[in-house]
Amino acid sequence: MSTIGSEITKAGTAGTAPVRSSMWRQAARRLLKNRLAMLGLAVVVFMFAFCFIGPLFSPYTDNKIHLAQMNKPPSPQHWLGTDALGRDVLTRVMQAGRISLTVGLASMVLSVFIGSLLGAIAGYFRGICDQIIMRLADLLLTIPGLPLLFILGALLSDWKVPTEYRMYIVMLMLSLVNWPGLARMVRGEVLSLREREFMQAATVLGLRNRRKLFNHLLPNLVPLIIVIASLNVGGAILSESVLSFFGLGVMPPTPTWGNMIDSANNMIDFQKRPWLWIPPGFSIFATVIAINIFGDGLRDVLDPRPRK
């Protein structure tokens, strides 16, 4: 996007010029001072390492069935016990995390992309574009998200979508539900930015719309988008867990935190075998809280407006 612009400025000084984005450096410095946000970041990093690197050190695979090892409590061999099919719970929690985090991140990326693109177009061009995009967003916003996801999930089961594709469809569903809120925020920001004097200056210079949009508006939207995106990941993970818990999201045997809790969804497991549902439950809790704390910290340093 900043293709041509950078040729003018960096061409002669490549390599020698220090990075002069002191705004970002200042923000990073302030963020580092925020202990809570750093704790959140540490937990998020840990969860990623745990889920993506952890399984490499595990002697078990997530769906190897061991009938002799059914429903064993935690022990030196199985640190978090085994489930009804004799699978190692710790390994499954890590594998499930891979899916949950991936779904969360991917659906965030997708909804941020759709939301900010449509929001920016609506806010910048106004008129009929604005009307069509925002009425569509309103329509999606008027339907409560969770019931909508349930209906879509039920449809997926009806259409017999192969289980290995469900994960990708769940990502799409979550993005579909999430983009309207995002588009509204981005549109609002664009509406205020486009009246700023430097945008008028861009008009006077006779710049093309594409350059005004991508080189002038978008860089000013980046902090807002980063903040929304980070807060969005937590919500997406949570929604995916809820869906999977109700058997409408990602299907077993592919483990996710949500469907692991769901498989412990009976009185005996709940009372007698807490190792089946506490680890995935705690993982969801810790990850979502940590992401939200970190997102709040980010907002404090990047988005100057809602500071009390």
Place this chain on the structure above:
Amino acid sequence: MPEALLEIRHLKKYFPVKSGFLNRTVGQIKAVDDISLSIRPGETFGLVGESGSGKSTVGRTAIRLTEKTDGEVRFKGIDLYGLNAEELRRLRPKMQLIFQDPYSSLNPRVRIGDAIGEALLDHGLAPKEEIRDRVLDVLAACGLSAYHIDRFPHEFSGGQRQRIGIARALVLNPELIIADEPVSALDVSIQAQIINLFRKLQESRGLTYLFISHDLSVVEHLCSRIGVMYLGSMVETAPRDDLFRNPLHPYTKALLSAVPIPIPKLKRERIVLSGDIPSPANPPSGCKFHTRCPFAVERCKEQAPEFRHVGGERFVACHLV
């Protein structure tokens, strides 16, 4: 008389006043109310008037940055308001605006080199390889250094930023520059530098300026012809020397008598206007100035004076002249 570079005829710009539940238009602010002026190539036309008199709106409608309500604007004979968006965009490099506020008119996320050079790219005015050199040339012409090219706006002072604003306009080789109070946000020592820069650039490049200001001494220093605005209307236009030596309109007289002069002992007649400038939403009847004019007669309340030619290059809108 050579052909006018910018010709404004009976330009009107009304802003709707909206209020109430349904956002209905309940009135109009007559920011610019029937203004005509023409600017010849190479001259500097100064537009003066107090705050809220519509000077900036004239500047902005003259290059179609805001849409007009009525009237006609011709730039090099081309009817600006008859162009479509793309035609207008292609014409933009020839007429540039320099903004009043050097802080808000530069995008904080765009490096100076990009801010100056990008318009050249979009208009295909220079091949990519030459753009950096063109930017460096214009930076030098505006008294900035080559190493400024990679910096962001927040690393500059107000005066430097205004130079960047000028460089950004200048790189396009415009024929007309509208300068909308370009020095009023700067402190006095910097003002002088920027004004001299305007002058130097005019001499070396043959630029035409529409210079909007509320500072009469700046206008006197820089402009060859001056128009005085009051409440959206032009009250007097005249060559600089005529205007300063012998102002005709009572409002011009009052303005000139308020200019500070560096001779403390010199006593002169000071015309003090009573009251404030009336609201442009509800301007007075007849001559808009009659509520504050020390010489007003009965006729001024009823009949709006015509903007008349009074010999030479002088025009004035007053019954008593």
